[in-house]
Amino acid sequence: MLYGKLPIVFLSTLASEKKDSTNSQIASYLLNHLDDIKDIGIQEMAKECSVAMSSISRFCKEIGLDDFNELRELLISTNMSFEQYSTSSQSKDRLKEYSSKVKESIEMVEESIDMQQIDLLCKEIKKHDHIAIFGLLKAGSVAFNLQSDLLMLGKQAYSNISYKQQLQYISLADENDLLIIFSYTGSYFDYPDIRTLKNKLKKPQIWLISSKQESYPDFIDHVITFDSKRDQNSHPYQLQFIASLIAQEYARRI
Template structure:
């Protein structure tokens, strides 16, 4: 269910205001608890579009038809209490307990992330002729920051915000491409990587996933996992990803400068 919301938010964020897909995604997100009660004609009328526009929208985001999409919302509940929970939360001291939680998670990151893995990843970024990175929501903002930081080292990194475009990019990439997947739990990528992705065995990109989910170890298309530990809850991210992004950008910059000095 949460994956469905991420897909809709990605559509909302990438579509021009006023387009059919923008109106449809915005209406569904605004009516998550009631959308399962709509039929296709009612939804089309509410969004001021045709039934065929609803059908195209459903196929565009990966569903056969509107009924399949609607089925995703039968179990929707208010996730606020779960989303904002974190260990040590104190209502009388939200500021202090929240910041303390962030610090504890950064301490876990410091102990668990392997410097050698980030150093090797930096070498790969400098070695591959094409580099791309993908995420969603919080992790996508980290990807955009990494894209900006790598420009300082002369690396032009590709990214895409929509899931379908991410999928197409990965499928069209060749062995000269390095792709980084930022995914705290890995769940939003499972649908594409396990069920939808079709890659050549002989000429495919190197794919590296950066994740806190140590149980997500098996996927024939992921070549390397970079793991870190965290305490589950609202204080977990995007701070860990931001720190990893910063270390990675620094490693690339330092290694590039070292290589250039060595050549002089």
């Protein structure tokens, strides 16, 4: 799992809320002061964010957390990390190294992707009227890209950057729904809130697009896998390549 739950729920809140909304204000403040507010109570947090305590409690519920205690645990346990692709002092060398890493990641997909599975997915996309495409953080932008490509091809699909809205859609999806999930590490269903949905699913058809793992949840119908170094640098490019490949192959069917 490259990213923890905190950046997922907070960044999805910032992306889906109005800039001057209370939830956006709280999320923005907490992200800007992570080291200062990791071990404070709800009253002090409300004061620091210039909102009422009830606003903090409502914020927790509306972004998909159980309560303030879960928010506090996330703040305490979250460590942000970023992977640098080069330590060279020369910008041209850094450019070349990064470009090489990206090219290598695309070649890994080219050599490992199962085109028969891509073809099967395209058949299902053409057949279904209710399609949702989801992902978290960078995978979320990939979902939007595939959504826009399909729209250009005359097929409408639903997507949402909000973590909470994704959960709500999945919980209501039934056998008429096709769900396409982009998850670089295959951990989309490992997040606690999503994991609890597995016993409530109404049998939607689920396709997971993920780097190769030892196992996947048994309620997933199909998995399209690819080889990967599982690093932050390869992450968006491999998934985006596959999303574009799906759109290209779907275009051949219309």
